[in-house]
Each structure stands twice: as structure tokens, then as C-alpha cells.
Amino acid sequence: MIKQPRRHRTELLVIGSGLAGMAASLFALERGVGVAQVGNSGVIAFTTGYLDLLGHDGRGFVDDPWQALVRLREDEPRHPLANIAENDIRVAFTSFTRTLTEMGLGYTAPGQRNLLALTPAGTLKPTLSLPLTMQPAIPAMARGLDTLVVDFIGLNGFSAREVVANLAPRWPGLRALRIGFPDMDSGAEVYAEVMARAMEVPATRQRLAERVAPLLGSAQALGLPAILGVHRPDHVHRELQSMLGVPVFEIPTMPPAVPGVRLRELFESTLPQRGVALEPQHRIKRLELLPQGVSAQLEDAYGEVTIEAAAAVLATGRFTSGGLSADPNGIRETLVNLAVVQPEGRADWYRPDYFDPRGHAINRSGVTVDQQWRPLDAAGKPTHPRLFAAGSLLAHQDWIRQRCGAGVAIATAYKAVGSAAQAVRGRQE
Amino acid sequence: MGTRPTRHGPVFETEVLIVGGGATGTGVMRDLALRGIHCLLIDRRDLNAGASGGNHGLLHSGGRYAAGDADTAAECRREGGILKAVAPECIDACGGLFVAVEGDDPEFAARFPQHCRSAGIECTSITPAAARELEPCLSEKVFAAYTVPDAAIDPFRITLENVNHARQLTQSILLSHTELERFVVDGGAIRSAICRDTRSGETVTIHARQVVNAAGAWAMRVAQLAGCSSVNLLYSKGSLIISNARIGRRVINRLRRPGDGDILVPGGTVSLLGTTSETVQTLDEIHPTVAEVDRLVAEGIAMVPQIAHTRFIRAFSGVRPLLMAAGADADGRKASRGFSLFDHESEGLANFATVAGGKLTTFRLMAEKTGNLVARRLGNNQPCKTKTTPLPSGEAIRWTEPGFAPRYWVARHEPGDLILCECEMVPASAIDAIVENAPGAESQMSLNAIAVRSRVGKGTCQGAFCSLRVTSHLYDRQVYDSPLGLRNTRDFVAQRFKGVAPVAWGEHLPQLELAEALHCALLGLDQLADDGGRQPPTGGQDP
Numbered sequence: 001m002i003k004q005p006r007r008h009r010t011e012l013l014v015i016g017s018g019l020a021g022m023a024a025s026l027f028a029l030e031r032g033v034g035v036a037q038v039g040n041s042g043v044i045a046f047t048t049g050y051l052d053l054l055g056h057d058g059r060g061f062v063d064d065p066w067q068a069l070v071r072l073r074e075d076e077p078r079h080p081l082a083n084i085a086e087n088d089i090r091v092a093f094t095s096f097t098r099t100l101t102e103m104g105l106g107y108t109a110p111g112q113r114n115l116l117a118l119t120p121a122g123t124l125k126p127t128l129s130l131p132l133t134m135q136p137a138i139p140a141m142a143r144g145l146d147t148l149v150v151d152f153i154g155l156n157g158f159s160a161r162e163v164v165a166n167l168a169p170r171w172p173g174l175r176a177l178r179i180g181f182p183d184m185d186s187g188a189e190v191y192a193e194v195m196a197r198a199m200e201v202p203a204t205r206q207r208l209a210e211r212v213a214p215l216l217g218s219a220q221a222l223g224l225p226a227i228l229g230v231h232r233p234d235h236v237h238r239e240l241q242s243m244l245g246v247p248v249f250e251i252p253t254m255p256p257a258v259p260g261v262r263l264r265e266l267f268e269s270t271l272p273q274r275g276v277a278l279e280p281q282h283r284i285k286r287l288e289l290l291p292q293g294v295s296a297q298l299e300d301a302y303g304e305v306t307i308e309a310a311a312a313v314l315a316t317g318r319f320t321s322g323g324l325s326a327d328p329n330g331i332r333e334t335l336v337n338l339a340v341v342q343p344e345g346r347a348d349w350y351r352p353d354y355f356d357p358r359g360h361a362i363n364r365s366g367v368t369v370d371q372q373w374r375p376l377d378a379a380g381k382p383t384h385p386r387l388f389a390a391g392s393l394l395a396h397q398d399w400i401r402q403r404c405g406a407g408v409a410i411a412t413a414y415k416a417v418g419s420a421a422q423a424v425r426g427r428q429e
Numbered sequence: 430m431g432t433r434p435t436r437h438g439p440v441f442e443t444e445v446l447i448v449g450g451g452a453t454g455t456g457v458m459r460d461l462a463l464r465g466i467h468c469l470l471i472d473r474r475d476l477n478a479g480a481s482g483g484n485h486g487l488l489h490s491g492g493r494y495a496a497g498d499a500d501t502a503a504e505c506r507r508e509g510g511i512l513k514a515v516a517p518e519c520i521d522a523c524g525g526l527f528v529a530v531e532g533d534d535p536e537f538a539a540r541f542p543q544h545c546r547s548a549g550i551e552c553t554s555i556t557p558a559a560a561r562e563l564e565p566c567l568s569e570k571v572f573a574a575y576t577v578p579d580a581a582i583d584p585f586r587i588t589l590e591n592v593n594h595a596r597q598l599t600q601s602i603l604l605s606h607t608e609l610e611r612f613v614v615d616g617g618a619i620r621s622a623i624c625r626d627t628r629s630g631e632t633v634t635i636h637a638r639q640v641v642n643a644a645g646a647w648a649m650r651v652a653q654l655a656g657c658s659s660v661n662l663l664y665s666k667g668s669l670i671i672s673n674a675r676i677g678r679r680v681i682n683r684l685r686r687p688g689d690g691d692i693l694v695p696g697g698t699v700s701l702l703g704t705t706s707e708t709v710q711t712l713d714e715i716h717p718t719v720a721e722v723d724r725l726v727a728e729g730i731a732m733v734p735q736i737a738h739t740r741f742i743r744a745f746s747g748v749r750p751l752l753m754a755a756g757a758d759a760d761g762r763k764a765s766r767g768f769s770l771f772d773h774e775s776e777g778l779a780n781f782a783t784v785a786g787g788k789l790t791t792f793r794l795m796a797e798k799t800g801n802l803v804a805r806r807l808g809n810n811q812p813c814k815t816k817t818t819p820l821p822s823g824e825a826i827r828w829t830e831p832g833f834a835p836r837y838w839v840a841r842h843e844p845g846d847l848i849l850c851e852c853e854m855v856p857a858s859a860i861d862a863i864v865e866n867a868p869g870a871e872s873q874m875s876l877n878a879i880a881v882r883s884r885v886g887k888g889t890c891q892g893a894f895c896s897l898r899v900t901s902h903l904y905d906r907q908v909y910d911s912p913l914g915l916r917n918t919r920d921f922v923a924q925r926f927k928g929v930a931p932v933a934w935g936e937h938l939p940q941l942e943l944a945e946a947l948h949c950a951l952l953g954l955d956q957l958a959d960d961g962g963r964q965p966p967t968g969g970q971d972p
Contacts, residue, residue, distance in 0.1 A: 046943065048951055061956065121897070121915055123953045156847045157897060162904035166912050178905075187845030254897060255947065319938040320946075328723070328934045347719040350933065354926035354945075355919065355955040362938075363945075400942075400950045 005304040010036040010277060011424045012417070013296055013307055015287070015335065016315030016323070017280055018044050020391025020409035022267045024313045025276045026099055027092070027417040033424060036277035036307050038284050038298060043321040044267075048125075048252045049134065049226070049259025050117050051107065051410075053093060054081065055126035055403025058357065064113050065128060065407075078396040081404060083371075084411050092414035093407070097129045103270045105262055106132035106234040116141075118223070118251045120158055122166030126403060131259060133228050133237045137249035140221040146173040148219035149251070150212060153180045154190040158225045158253045174223075177215055181227075182207040195227040196258045199236050209243035216246065226250040226258045230265060279305070283322070287312070287335050289384045311386035311420040314338075314367075314375070315413065316393055323393045324366065331365050333393070338367050339378045341395045359401040366395030372423075373416040386423050388416040438631035441602070443469035445803055446622055446637035448609055448651050450474075451481030452584055452789055454643035455591035456796030456815070457803075458603075462595035463818060464804050464811035469601065469635060471624060473608035475881050476588045476869065479645040481789065482881070483747020485669050485694040485701040487680060488512060488520060488580040489790040492527055492552065493687065494766060495544035496537070501766045502548035505790045509580065512793060516820045518830075519586040523695055525579025525680035526560060527552075530731050531570035533685045538573040541684055545577065552577050564677045566733045579680035581695050584789055589826040589882060592868035597821065605869050605878065607633055612640070612655050618780045619655060628873075639803045642783040646712050646750040652783050657776045660783050664710070665749040668717040669703030670725055670741045670932055673889050676700040676733060683732050689721075690728025697831030702729045702736065709748065717744035722931045741932040742889050743925075752786035770798045780806060826867055828883035834859050849902055850895035852888020857902055859883060864908055874908060875917045876900060877924075892925045893944035897952075912957070919954040 014024045017039030028035040054065040054072065062068040066086060073082040081089065090110070097107040107129050108115070114126035118137050140147055151160035160176035167174055182204050184190045198204045212222065228250055229236035241248045252259050271278050279298065282305075288295040293310040316323030316335060325334050331342045342365035343349055349362035367375045367389050374382040375389045390412040392399050399405035445461055447454045450472030458468045472478060488509050491502035513520055529538035545552035553576045560574035561567045567574075595601035606627045613621045619640045624633040642660075644651040652660040675695050683691035687706075694701045705721045722744050729736040752769055768787030784799045797813045804811060827833050835854035838846060846856045860883075864874045867882045876899055879885055885899060886892030900918045903909045909917070922944070933941050949955045 046946070052950075056956075119952050121900075121952045123915070123957070125951065125953055154845060154847070156849070157901050159901035159904045161907070162901050162909075162914070165904055165910050166915055169912065187843075189844070189847050252951075254894075255951070319942045320940075322939075324938075326934050326938050328726075345719075346934065350926075350930040352714075352716065352927065352930075354923040354930075355949075357955065360945075363942075400946050401955070403950055405946075405950065 004302070005306065006302070007306045007308065008036060008277060009308045010034045011310050012036075012420050013038070013294060013309035013312040014315060015039060015284055015296070015312060016317060016321070016391065017267075018315065018317050018321055018391060018409065019047060019406055020315035020317070020413045022263075022271070023092075023096055023410045023413035024315055024390055024417050025271055025278075026096065027414050028421070029274050029276065030095065031417065031421045033417070033421050035275075036279070036309065037271065038279040038282055038296065038307065039316070040281050040283050043317060044264045045256035045260035046320070047260045047263060048255060048257070049131045049263065050125065050127040050252070051093075051097065051129040051406035052126070052403040053089070053110065053128040053407035055114055056401060061126045062114060066112060076396065080394045080397050080408050080412050084415055088414060089407070089411045092411045093128065096410045100266070103266055104232065104234070105266050108132065108135050118163070118167075120163070120252055120254050122163035128407070131233065131250070133226070133233045133250045134252070135249065136221065136247040137223065137251070140247060140249065141171050144171060144173050145220040146218050147171070147221040147223060148216055149174060149176050149223040150215075151176070151178050151225060152190060152195070153178060153185055154188055155192065155225060155253075156189055163223070163251060175219075179211055179215070182211065192225060192227050192253050192258050193230070193261055196230050199227055200229045200232060202239075205236060205239055206243070209240060213244055216244065219246065221247045221249065223249050223251055225253045230258065230262055233262060284335060289336065289387060293386055294384075310424045311388065313413070313416045313420055314387065314389045314393065315391040318366070318392050331362070333367060336383070336387070338375045338383055340365055341368050359398045363398045363400060364396055367393050368395050372419040373412065374419070386420070388420050390416040438626070438633050440634045441469055441636070443467050443602070443635065443637050444807060445469070445639045445641060446471070446635050447641045447643055449642070449644035449647070450476045450588070450603065450605065451479055451643065451645050452477070452588055452591070452792035453481075453645065453784055453787065453795050454641070455588045455595070456792045457641050457643055457784070457799045458595040458601055459591040460796040460800035460813060460815050461803060462598040462601050463814040464800065464809050465599060466804065466807065466809060467599045467601055468595060469604065469637065470592070471604045471607040471609065471635070473606070473627060475605040475878055476592065476603075477585055477881060479647070480747040480749055481584050481588060481645070483667070483745055484584065484789055485692060485703045486582050486584050486696050486789070487692060487694045488582040489788065490525060490577040490579045491548050491550045492525065492545060492577040492579065493682060493692075495541065495548050495550060496686070498766060499544070499548050502550065504767075504794065505788070506548060506550050508791045508794050509578070511816055512582065512790075513580065515815070515818065516587065516590065518822050519583050519590065519820065521581040521695060521697070523579070523581055523679045525577045525682060526564060527575045527577060527682045527684040528560060528567060528571045528732060529573040529684040530568050531572060532731070533683070535572070537686065538684045541575055545575075550577060564679060564681060566677050566735055567681070568732055568734050570731070573684060575684070579682070581680065582789065583697075583829055585829040585881060586826065589829065589868050590820040590822065593823045593826050594821055596868065603868050604633065609651060609654060614656065614778070617777055619778065639780045639782070639806055641799055641803060642781070643799070646748040648750060648783055648785045652771070652773075655773070655778060655781050657771070657773050657778065657781070657783070659771055659773065659776060660785055661753045662785060663708060663751040663753045664712060665751050666707045666709045666715055666746055667704040667749055668721040668725070668744060668746040669701050670722055671696070671743045671745070672700045672702070673740045673742045674699065676735065676739065681732060688728065690725040691732070693729065693733060699742070712748055715746050715748055716927045717746045717931045719931045740936055743891055743928040744931045745928045750785060768795050770802060772802060826882065828855070828859055828863060831884060834884060849898040850885045850888065852890050852895065853884035855883055855885050855895070860885075860899060860902055861906065864906065876903065876921045877917065880921065886921070886925060890940060890944070891929050892922060893940065893948070896921055897947070915954070916957055916959065919957055922948055922954070
């Protein structure tokens with residue numbers, strides 16, 4: 001194979017392939033901005049599929065995230081979500097879930113209140129929008145329906161008994177049962193993703209329904225680990241419900257899991273169709289900040305690629321996705337070496353108690369931005385006029401404890417792309 | 430018998446009650462069981478929860494004490510030899526090196542062989558080049574080196590073996606999570622011990638003819654509960670760090686007066702670097718700190734430069750219970766490593782004994798002396814048998830050995846036997862074996878208890894991920910059947926975190942961040958209520 005350097009030009013370069021990066025590309029498309037996106041999309045498979053806006057306010061779970069945002073603006077004025085108008089957050093969130101639904105992955109429309117979604121341990125998690133395949137759990141629990149939770153022989157780390165034991169105090173009508181998955185019931189380990197792909201075959205669905213139907217008994221609803229297909233989950237879900245005649249809901253399994261794989265494969269297949277020049281399996285090696293924009297170097301199987309863009313949105317995430325890294329002496333941003341606000345020393349990164357409700361200071365470290373979402377240097381000046389940042393890379397938020405990961409990703413991507421579009425096109429919002 | 434009516438709760442009868450489930454307490458248990466005596470051992474937490482689980486597992490040749498404390502050095506040499514013979518499966522007879530590096534006192538180094546000779550310790554001088562050939566990780570700045578017969582010992586395995594053997598011999602009983610609250614003393618003897626099951630809150634009453642206090646760092650408190658004030662201990666906190674791969678083949682000691690970061694001990698697939706020494710006043714909240722880790726790394730680099738780039742997976746601390754002689758200064762490094770047996774007879778008790786001080790290496794001797802006293806008091810004339818009787822090494826207790834679980838799993842070759850702990854390759858069948866048969870299976874096994882009895886949670890993920898899979902399995906097997914199980918998991922990961930945070934940098938951070946996202950953002954372990962298993966009601970109801 002002859003490797004030769006290639007060079008692309010685009011208006012906006014989105015760096016990162018998590019939720020923030022994907023949202024940034026979609027928002028750029030909506031605005032008609034030419035966009036290329038680079039990032040090795042591993043980490044998105046770790047999302048649960050639940051899209052949180054703000055689920056915890058430091059004291060406990062919140063019921064009304066919009067109300068909690070009002071308080072957040074007072075309590076944490078530097079929080080990224082505190083710097084975005086409520087209407088912008090609504091528009092961004094609604095647009096994102098609507099687009100996912102249009103692309104084939106149905107999501108509930110974000111409402112006024114948080115929903116309490118099921119977790120693989122049988123606890124509940126406040127979230128704003130969830131996949132349609134998981135939604136029927138909400139009314140089933142609210143009505144206390146007699147419900148059967150099924151798990152599968154050989155599926156490691158998911159126990160229907162655990163789900164039932166932990167939900168029982170508030171949902172007494174639950175019971176657990178373990179069955180074999182069609183053609184995967186030898187006792188050997190089975191994998192949720194493999195089962196999900198098998199569920200796209202009508203005959204497998206049929207056989208699973210035949211195994212489950214006689215076990216339903218008095219059950220008025222059925223819970224399953226998230227295995228209802230990868231590419232057409234809503235279709236698989238509808239079919240199974242109609243075969244069984246009861247509402248069926250998925251419970252996410254421990255990440256990386258099918259709900260995250262669905263998002264990854266959905267983006268990877270639909271974004272290019274919609275006009276994004278997507279390089280999903282690669283990581284930018286070097287990003288040069290030039291007077292007229294940015295120049296990014298990466299290498300794929302065919303050789304060196306240079307992408308020149310008038311502007312860039314950095315959505316590289318935190319430690320897990322490699323946007324931040326740390327040695328014993330400090331935390332740094334890995335691509336451009338942006339200034340990172342951080343605790344004075346390593347002794348201040350973590351509190352002694354893991355579950356301290358105030359969270360750990362390291363999780364609030366990150367990149368700070370100006371009103372246009374441009375990263376600031378140590379002197380408090382924008383690092384570059386056309387470099388923007390979005391997502392969990394941003395400082396002054398703790399998405400893990402505040403349950404605001406998707407909210408920060410989507411809303412800041414919306415704002416950063418808005419500013420980038422303005423910078424590229426020189427047009428007004 | 431001077432018993433009192435108690436609230437609901439079990440009542441036990443035994444010949445000897447032993448307080449403290451470390452190497453010494455379990456050593457006494459086995460020693461007495463070998464003489465045909467029934468024992469009941471209680472621990473307020475679980476096996477090896479104190480110094481027996483918080484050390485580097487070094488079976489001292491005695492070299493380390495040769496210069497300062499010849500008696501302890503000779504004692505270590507003798508005991509090390511005995512343990513190698515009776516418990517070979519618990520010991521890695523890897524040998525040890527003492528090395529002096531540039532900046533260390535050459536005269537101190539030059540006197541080392543002579544000190545070893547006085548204590549009877551085999552010691553061979555080798556050239557720095559030969560030392561680096563044996564251990565390529567050594568610094569080029571080594572100027573003196575000696576080999577000694579140091580070894581590594583698995584303190585968890587030893588303790589489990591002790592308990593297991595005592596169970597086999599006399600049906601002796603281990604009660605974990607049983608905290609001593611008071612003694613009932615009458616007529617110059619302890620008649621019963623009133624304890625509390627720390628999990629259920631129930632009162633547990635134990636009637637015993639003899640009571641042994643082997644509570645390690647807590648021995649002073651236990652003695653005080655019996656009205657005895659003769660036990661005086663100095664608490665010396667020591668912290669250590671564990672690397673993710675074994676660094677040296679042998680034990681590597683810095684040849685200087687004991688200081689921070691001067692011992693590197695292999696522990697199967699990992700190495701342990703220690704130890705700091707800091708006198709503390711209290712036994713509560715003993716955890717390693719960032720400052721201690723930084724000191725250990727800085728000192729360790731002088732001996733083994735690659736420590737600068739080593740990934741450490743965990744830090745941990747223990748408290749050395751050192752005997753304080755009257756008028757002695759409070760320096761933990763200089764205090765005696767010897768032990769004492771208190772018969773408390775001058776304090777008016779005829780059936781109480783405290784064994785305190787000492788070291789992991791000398792636990793058997795401590796148990797022998799205690800066993801001799803207790804057996805004599807019971808009118809039992811059987812001699813001590815621990816010098817020659819091998820530990821039996823039962824199937825249910827081999828899971829702390831690195832590499833045992835994967836070998837077992839491969840040999841068993843059952844496709845349905847899922848691996849629950851991926852770092853250490855612990856299969857579901859191993860968890861089942863522990864739940865059914867391991868020492869402590871008398872009471873309910875939890876994730877914490879399984880971790881003490883296996884490699885679960887000891888790999889690079891430090892339990893962050895495998896704990897969730899093991900939890901699911903325990904629910905499947907109905908060991909857990911309520912939200913209590915998940916709370917146990919929460920407490921387990923919170924405990925492991927205390928050891929991870931001080932060494933968290935570099936490759937740790939992606940893992941730690943992901944773990945916290947799973948534990949908190951997804952599972953909401955930070956929101957588990959402590960009563961009734963219900964999560965707190967949702968907030969946000971403000972007008």
C-alpha cells in the first residue's frame with residue numbers, strides 16, 4: 001500500500017467522539033457549517049444510554065432539574081450549566097433527543113421533571129431522557145405492576161435477583177427468573193452485545209418470546225437486560241412486546257454495554273450520511289494553532305492526514321478518554337497543553353472519604369472558558385480566537401456526582417458550536 | 430458460674446476465648462488446638478484487620494535487627510527457619526539482599542557481617558556488580574551488598590491456615606465482627622465475655638475457662654477492660670505501597686539504620702515498598718497519606734531507580750504495637766521489636782493472659798509461650814507441637830496465593846465457570862468454595878470477607894469493577910437477598926479507595942474516574958440509605 005499524505009479543509013473541526021463531540025457535529029450540521037470530526041470513539045460505549053441534565057444538587061436527588069438549575073446559577077456561578085440560558089439548554093437537549101429519535105434510536109422527549117430510571121444493581125437514577133426501550137419501566141414501577149425480571153445463564157455481572165432484592169422495598173411486585181438465551185444456553189459465558197445482535201434476527205426474537213411467554217404467569221410487565229438489538233432497538237422492542245402482550249423494558253447492564261454501543265454505531269453510520277467527515281478510529285497527534293485557524297495531524301491506515309479548519313471545538317473529555325492526564329505533580333490538558341485549573345497539590349485531589357457528598361476536587365479541575373466558550377490561558381485571555389471547548393473537559397462541574405454528564409455535553413456543545421459558527425461565518429446568532 | 434442474664438443472642442461455651450484474629454491470635458488458636466483444646470476466637474472486624482494484614486509480608490532473616498537488637502535478630506532467624514519448614518506453601522524463600530548506596534554510611538555497612546555473625550545469621554558479601562546481576566533493578570550507586578536468607582510470607586494464608594487447622598482439630602470457632610464490650614469478673618477470674626455482633630447488633634455471650642488477649646494494637650484496651658493496666662504499647666503507624674508488577678526477585682533491604690522506603694519485598698506477582706514510621710496516639714482512621722507515599726517513592730528510588738516510573742496500585746497502613754518499657758522514649762524506630770507475655774496474676778486475675786509486641790516473623794513463638802501458659806493453667810500437659818507439625822494447607826484457603834485461582838480455573842475447565850475478578854482471574858466457583866468452606870463461613874460471608882480470603886480486589890482495578898460482579902454473583906447465590914448486600918459493596922469500594930487515592934496518578938486516573946462514574950453516577954452507591962434499603966426521596970420540591 002502506498003501511504004501518501006492527504007490534506008482536508010473544512011470549516012469546523014470537532015475533536016472528540018464522546019457525547020459532546022457527537023452533539024457538536026450535529027449542531028454544526030444544523031447550522032449548515034462544514035464539519036470534520038476526529039476521535040477514537042471508545043468511551044461512548046461506557047454511557048448507559050440515559051441522558052441526565054442535572055440529577056443531584058449536593059444534598060440529594062432532584063426532581064425538577066430546571067428548578068435545580070436556577071439554584072445552581074446562584075450556588076455555582078462558574079458551573080458550565082450556570083452560564084447557559086435555560087432556553088438554550090432546552091433547545092439543545094430537545095434538539096439532540098429529537099435527532100437521535102429521527103436517526104433511529106428513540107428517546108423520550110425531555111420534560112419538566114427527572115425520571116427515576118433503573119440501574120443494573122436495582123437502584124434508581126434520576127435522568128431527564130431515556131431510550132424508549134427502557135421507558136416502560138417508569139409506569140410499571142409507578143403502578144407497582146406484577147413484573148418479571150429475567151436474566152440469562154452465562155451473562156456475567158447482571159443478576160435479576162440483585163435487581164429485585166434492591167427494588168423490592170419500593171416495588172414489591174417484582175420477581176426474578178434466569179433462563180437460557182436461544183442458541184447461547186450451553187452454560188458458557190454469553191455477552192450482551194452478541195445477544196443484542198442476535199435479537200435483530202426475527203427467528204431469535206420469536207424463540208426468546210416462546211421461552212419467556214409460559215413463564216410470565218401473572219406478570220403484567222417484563223424486564224430484561226439491555227439486549228434488544230443494536231441498530232433497530234425500537235423495532236425489536238415493539239415486536240417483542242406484541243409477541244408477549246405485556247410491556248417490556250430494558251435495564252442497562254454494566255458498561256461498556258449495548259446502550260453505549262448503539263449510540264456509537266448510530267453516530268458512526270449516520271453522521272457521515274449527513275455530511276460529517278468522520279474519522280472515528282483515530283486520535284489527533286498534534287494540533288497547531290495558526291493565525292487563520294487550526295491544523296490537525298493524524299495518521300490512518302493510508303498514511304498522514306492533515307485537517308485544516310477555520311475553527312475547532314475541543315471535546316476530548318477527561319481522564320478516561322484522555323483529554324486530561326496527570327503525573328504526581330499536576331494535571332494537564334493533553335492536546336494543546338491548555339491551562340488547567342486544579343487543586344494546589346496532589347494531596348487535595350481526593351477527599352479521604354470516597355463517598356463524601358461534596359465530591360472530589362480533582363473532578364472539578366479542567367479547562368476554563370470565556371463567554372464564547374474559548375479556553376483561557378493562565379493569564380485569563382482566550383488561548384486562540386477560534387478554539388472552543390465543550391463537554392466534561394470543562395472545569396467547575398462534577399458530572400459524576402451532579403448527574404449532569406449529558407447536560408454539560410449537549411448544552412456546552414450547542415453553545416461552543418454557536419460561537420464557532422459565528423467566528424467562521426461572521427454571522428450573528 | 431457468674432453469668433448474668435443477657436438480651437437475645439447466642440451464648441457460647443469454650444475452653445479458651447482468644448481476642449484478636451491476627452497471626453498471633455490465630456497462632457494461639459492453632460497451638461492450643463494441637464494440644465486438644467477447644468478455642469473460640471473473636472475479632473471486632475475480621476482476620477488480619479490490624480497489623481497482620483498491614484505489613485509487607487517479610488519473613489525476616491534477622492538481618493534488619495542485627496545491628497540494633499541482637500536478641501530479636503536471633504529470634505527472627507530461628508523462627509524464620511521453623512516457618513520455612515512447617516509452612517512452605519505460605520512462604521516464598523526468595524532470599525534477600527542488603528545494599529548500601531552512595532551517601533549511606535560505609536562503616537555501618539562494613540560492620541553488617543559481623544553483627545549478622547553474632548546473631549547467627551548467614552550473610553555473604555558480594556560485589557556490587559554481582560548484586561546487580563542478581564537484581565538488575567538495583568542502582569548503579571550500590572557500593573556494598575550482602576545476601577541473607579530473607580523470605581516473603583503470605584500473612585493472610587498463614588492466618589487462614591491457623592484457623593482452618595484449629596477448626597479441623599478441635600472444632601474451634603472463629604467469630605468475626607464480634608466486638609468485646611466487657612468482661613464479667615468474679616472471684617479473681619474472668620467468667621464470661623459480653624460481646625456485640627457488629628453487624629446484627631446482637632449480644633454474644635462467651636463463657637470460657639481461660640481468656641487470651643492477642644488483640645495486637647488493641648491489646649492495651651482489651652487488658653484495660655479486664656481491669657489490667659500493665660500493658661503499655663506505643664503505636665507506630667507504618668505505610669507501604671504495592672507495585673502492579675514484581676520488581677525484584679529477592680527482598681531488597683537498604684543497608685543503613687532503619688528509615689522510610691528501605692525495604693522492597695516481593696509478594697507473589699507484586700512488590701511492596703515500605704515502611705514509614707510515625708508515632709500515633711489513636712488507632713482510629715489509620716490511612717496512608719500522599720506525603721508518606723511521596724517519601725517512600727523518593728527513598729525507594731535511591732535503591733531501585735525504576736521506582737520513579739513504577740505504577741503503584743495501592744498504599745496501605747498498619748499500626749505496629751510496640752512494647753513500651755517504663756521510661757523509654759517514644760521513638761517507634763528504636764522501640765523493641767520483642768514481645769512480652771503478661772500473666773496478669775499480680776493484677777488479681779488467674780485466667781487471663783496478654784501477648785503483645787513482637788513481629789509477624791515471631792508469631793509462632795509468641796503463640797507457643799502463650800499456649801504453654803494457658804495449657805498449664807488448664808491442667809493440659811501436652812507439649813507445643815507447632816515447631817514440627819506442618820500446616821495442612823486446605824483447599825478452601827488457597828485463594829490468597831497469587832496465580833492459584835487461574836490455575837484452578839484452567840484445570841477445572843468448566844465453560845460455565847465465569848471469571849468474576851478479571852485482574853486476578855478469580856472464577857465464580859472459587860467464590861462459592863470460599864462462601865461454603867473458608868474459615869469464617871460459620872457466619873455470613875460478605876464481599877469484604879471474601880476479599881480477605883482470596884485475591885479478589887487485589888489486582889490493578891483494586892475491586893472497583895470486580896466487586897460489582899462478585900456482588901451480582903452473591904445475589905444469584907442468595908448469599909445476599911436484600912439491599913444490605915449492595916451497602917456492603919459500597920463499604921468495600923470506599924475502603925479500597927483509601928488505599929488507591931494516595932497513589933492515584935498516571936494510569937490510575939482513567940480507571941478511578943470510570944469507577945466513580947459507575948459507582949456514583951450510574952449505581953448511586955453514594956446515595957444508598959443506611960436503613961431500610963430505600964434511597965433517599967427525591968429532592969427538588971422547593972416552592
